Amino acid sequence: MNFKRVPRILDSKELMDYAFSRASREARKVSAPGARLQRVKKREERRIIIAGSSVRRYLNRILMRIPRIEELTPFYKELIEVMVGMERFSHSLRSLRWLVNKIERLEGEYTRRVRSARSEEEVHSYRREFYGRLASLLRKIESELLFLREARERLKNLPSVEDTFTVVIAGAPNVGKSSLLRRLTGAEPRVESYPFTTKQLLLGYFEHNHRRVQVIDTPGLLDRSFEDMRREERQCILALKHLANLVIFLFDITETCGYPLEEQLHIYRGIEQGFDVDVIPVINKGDLLTEEMLREAKKTEPLDRALVCSAKEGKGIAEIIKKINKAMDNK
Ligand SMILES: Nc1nc2c(ncn2[C@@H]2O[C@H](COP(=O)(O)OP(=O)(O)OP(=O)(O)O)[C@@H](O)[C@H]2O)c(=O)[nH]1
Numbered sequence: 117m118n119f120k121r122v123p124r125i126l127d128s129k130e131l132m133d134y135a136f137s138r139a140s141r142e143a144r145k146v147s148a149p150g151a152r153l154q155r156v157k158k159r160e161e162r163r164i165i166i167a168g169s170s171v172r173r174y175l176n177r178i179l180m181r182i183p184r185i186e187e188l189t190p191f192y193k194e195l196i197e198v199m200v201g202m203e204r205f206s207h208s209l210r211s212l213r214w215l216v217n218k219i220e221r222l223e224g225e226y227t228r229r230v231r232s233a234r235s236e237e238e239v240h241s242y243r244r245e246f247y248g249r250l251a252s253l254l255r256k257i258e259s260e261l262l263f264l265r266e267a268r269e270r271l272k273n274l275p276s277v278e279d280t281f282t283v284v285i286a287g288a289p290n291v292g293k294s295s296l297l298r299r300l301t302g303a304e305p306r307v308e309s310y311p312f313t314t315k316q317l318l319l320g321y322f323e324h325n326h327r328r329v330q331v332i333d334t335p336g337l338l339d340r341s342f343e344d345m346r347r348e349e350r351q352c353i354l355a356l357k358h359l360a361n362l363v364i365f366l367f368d369i370t371e372t373c374g375y376p377l378e379e380q381l382h383i384y385r386g387i388e389q390g391f392d393v394d395v396i397p398v399i400n401k402g403d404l405l406t407e408e409m410l411r412e413a414k415k416t417e418p419l420d421r422a423l424v425c426s427a428k429e430g431k432g433i434a435e436i437i438k439k440i441n442k443a444m445d446n447k
């Protein structure tokens with residue numbers, strides 16, 4: 117899924133200039149033997165074909181490089197829906213396809229007319245008429261071209277995520293999400309920017325039974341309640357639910373993260389409602405906990421069934437991995 121491969125989208129004026137100047141250049145090279153009328157016909161026929169096919173080739177290149185909507189994963193579909201509108205997007209692509217066919221038919225029609233013309237004047241007037249119709253068709257899809265230009269700009273920086281079993285780590289700021297990601301996946305996480313926010317996704321990977329597990333840390337994304345977010349932002353963030361096969365929600369019951377447990381529980385409930393997958397509660401910073409603190413915390417749902425770990429010391433990580441693997445085997 118990559119919009120960076122889509123060429124810069126020309127507007128109708130730029131596209132016309134490109135096509136007509138190529139056509140003139142190429143037509144000058146035509147040298148046909150025989151009568152003057154035959155030469156003029158050959159040259160004008162060439163201009164029609166080059167002008168038309170330049171536009172068609174260019175539009176086809178766009179169509180070929182734009183990721184196919186049917187092949188997009190639900191995650192990307194949802195992001196595109198929020199960012200540019202899927203219906204509008206498909207409509208533009210349909211218009212481009214329609215135009216390619218229309219131009220091809222016109223090329224055929226006008227080259228036939230040129231060939232059967234009786235005078236030079238007639239030849240020239242057919243070629244001019246073809247140019248006029250081509251230009252007016254291009255003007256007709258101007259708004260589609262401008263829309264696609266804008267869409268390409270917006271979509272070319274979508275995060276690149278894999279279509280594989282995915283674990284999303286959520287939790288309030290500072291609870292140890294990134295530390296846990298590193299513990300689970302080893303290497304430094306890859307960083308991807310996330311639409312509509314200045315926020316980023318951190319991605320790491322490990323393998324289980326030769327299948328890749330993708331772990332995503334979502335700093336600053338899932339650490340507020342959904343009510344506080346703008347609509348687009350909320351929808352974009354919820355696009356993550358199409359990606360997640362499992363959510364690990366990290367708690368810091370020492371509250372050294374700076375967020376009271378009550379608030380963390382509130383965020384937890386929002387995530388549990390927003391996502392349709394299992395949310396596994398995990399208490400981090402186990403190294404700072406006393407028996408007493410843990411006993412007290414475990415009186416509250418969902419902490420009563422939470423795993424306990426220390427991302428700092430690497431303790432309890434194996435149990436989390438076991439849970440992830442089990443969820444993956446059941447899928
Ligand atoms: N004592 C202790 N400190 C931890 C543990 N895990 C993380 N920390 C510390 O908590 C702080 C925040 O850790 P991060 O992993 O950056 O937390 P985060 O949730 O990714 O934070 P944001 O990205 O800001 O939301 C750091 O100072 C870590 O060293 C732990 O298990 N025990």
Ligand SMILES: [Mg+2]
Nearest residue numbers: 293294295335
């Ligand atoms: Mg972090």
